[in-house]
């Protein structure tokens with residue numbers, strides 16, 4: 067008798083969607099890229115790959131696209147640099163890897179995975195993480211690789227607003243993140259998240275995305291990747307809290323994810339969303355912003371892509 071599980075994958079391209087900025091062209095381009103990322107992961111799952119492989123493959127496609135705030139489309143910090151964060155977790159073994167504040171890694175998710183698989187550590191940062199990359203033969207790119215005109219202009223705008231004091235500096239707008247959760251044919255879950263962080267961030271700021279338990283978490287029951295105002299996701303230990311509610315309280319995935327994203331986080335003053343998946347292939351994708359780039363292939367093998375709330 068076969069115990070094979072039907073694979074499921076869910077991805078997000080960030081909850082920083084601003085409805086009035088969504089032109090038909092942008093909408094079309096984002097949907098096409100989400101479909102590409104989704105298929106990169108799903109095709110691997112169908113061919114028998116692990117959930118970990120699928121998560122990494124889907125995220126690499128989004129990191130290589132200038133449309134998302136991760137890898138090539140990363141936002142700029144206050145000093146005009148790109149600082150990248152990422153993490154990945156294997157639900158079956160609770161192994162995890164993370165990197166923060168790297169400047170020369172084309173695909174941060176692959177370095178996070180290498181930290182998990184090729185080092186005795188969970189998290190490496192900054193120059194040390196890049197030294198580790200070099201030591202395992204991962205090529206470093208020129209930091210200029212990450213430059214995109216759109217993100218540069220977003221930084222100029224943020225600096226201008228800050229100088230004119232026309233926005234509360236504590237309320238830096240966030241610009242997304244990418245992430246994926248997957249269930250493979252062996253019934254194992256994995257989660258991963260990759261980001262450029264928040265425009266105009268400073269002082270070596272690190273958000274939730276590379277923090278295991280905050281922006282990323284996976285165990286045998288539940289996998290979560292978050293996007294949103296990272297400080298609040300860290301304080302709420304959001305990703306782990308969702309999975310802990312499923313584990314300890316027996317909450318359904320939907321209830322657990324809704325209670326954290328629509329209850330705990332906004333109560334603290336934060337916003338954003340998550341994608342979550344359980345071992346039965348149930349999916350939850352709550353968010354409390356205008357929209358969240360999201361796409362999934364469910365237990366029936368059906369593909370869905372959505373951007374704004376209510377889709």
Ligand code: ASP
Pocket residue numbers: 080081082240241242243261262263264272273274275292293294295296297
């Ligand atoms: N969570 C990310 C961070 O705080 C940003 C985002 O998802 O919009 O770095």
